[in-house]
Amino acid sequence: xxxxxxxxxxxxxxxxxxxxxxxxxxxxxxxxxxxxxxxxxxxxxxxxxxxxxxxxxxxxxxxxxxxxxxxxxxxxxxxxxxxxxxxxxxxxxxxxxxxxxxxxxxxxxxxxxxxxxxxxxxxxxxxxxxxxxxxxxxxxxxxxxxxxxxx
Amino acid sequence: xxxxxxxxxxxxxxxxxxxxxxxxxxxxxxxxxxxxxxxxxxxxxxxxxxxxxxxxxxxxxxxxxxxxxxxxxxxxxxxxxxxxxxxxxxxxxxxxxxxx
Numbered sequence: 168x169x170x171x172x173x174x175x176x177x178x179x180x181x182x183x184x185x186x187x188x189x190x191x192x193x194x195x196x197x198x199x200x201x202x203x204x205x206x207x208x209x210x211x212x213x214x215x216x217x218x219x220x221x222x223x224x225x226x227x228x229x230x231x232x233x234x235x236x237x238x239x240x241x242x243x244x245x246x247x248x249x250x251x252x253x254x255x256x257x258x259x260x261x262x263x264x265x266x267x268x269x270x271x272x273x274x275x276x277x278x279x280x281x282x283x284x285x286x287x288x289x290x291x292x293x294x295x296x297x298x299x300x301x302x303x304x305x306x307x308x309x310x311x312x313x314x315x316x317x318x
Numbered sequence: 319x320x321x322x323x324x325x326x327x328x329x330x331x332x333x334x335x336x337x338x339x340x341x342x343x344x345x346x347x348x349x350x351x352x353x354x355x356x357x358x359x360x361x362x363x364x365x366x367x368x369x370x371x372x373x374x375x376x377x378x379x380x381x382x383x384x385x386x387x388x389x390x391x392x393x394x395x396x397x398x399x400x401x402x403x404x405x406x407x408x409x410x411x412x413x414x415x416x417x418x
Contacts, residue, residue: 171407171410171411172411174329174331174334174407175404175407175408175411177331177334177335177338178334178335178338178404178407179338180338181334181335181336181338181339181342181354181355182338182339182341182342183342184339184342184354185339185342185343185346186342188350188354239387241350242346242347242349242350242353243339243343243345243346243347243350244343244344244345244346245342245343245344246342246343246344247344251342
């Protein structure tokens with residue numbers, strides 16, 4: 168029976184490994200994304216179609232570059248469906264999604280009421296802060312829930 | 319195997335952990351599995367070949383050459399077999415067979 172219990176413990180531990188890999192993500196990606204958000208939105212203040220086209224291409228290339236780097240670094244992709252995630256991480260993701268939604272409203276409000284530079288500044292700071300918070304909460308979960316997972 | 323749900327192929331500790339990781343991820347690459355499970359390349363290759371030939375995992379190589387990434391996914395039959403196996407393990411703990 169001990170072997171059976173050991174096997175189940177091994178399964179539970181191995182199941183957490185993909186999430187622990189995500190917790191190892193470097194924190195610098197969030198300021199990098201925040202900076203890209205700022206440059207992207209602020210570029211619209213120049214009011215030049217060519218600049219906007221370059222900004223759009225550069226922004227999406229940048230986001231794709233960061234995502235690709237993270238995927239290669241992790242070597243594993245967590246399930247696309249958060250319903251398959253551990254419950255605690257689902258809560259972290261829901262809080263992040265809510266903060267993103269609020270951020271989008273605040274950013275749109277800012278660049279509509281003030282200008283694109285101010286909107287970019289809010290977007291840069293907001294997404295840096297919520298992204299970093301998201302990663303730190305994920306890390307705390309990993310330290311608490313999965314200390315035995317080998318990495 | 320004593321119980322109907324237990325699967326001899328998955329029951330090996332290495333393959334059991336591989337299936338557990340793949341069951342809780344969209345995909346995992348060779349390097350991640352090797353480093354997480356602390357296996358040698360040849361050993362992991364052998365385990366993955368066994369799982370692949372039984373149709374429990376699918377393999378995808380991103381590009382040929384030095385930068386090649388080998389990525390594995392659990393298949394539907396693989397997930398079903400793994401879930402049956404873990405359910406059978408739980409059943410063994412909850413209702414241990416009476417000594418004869």
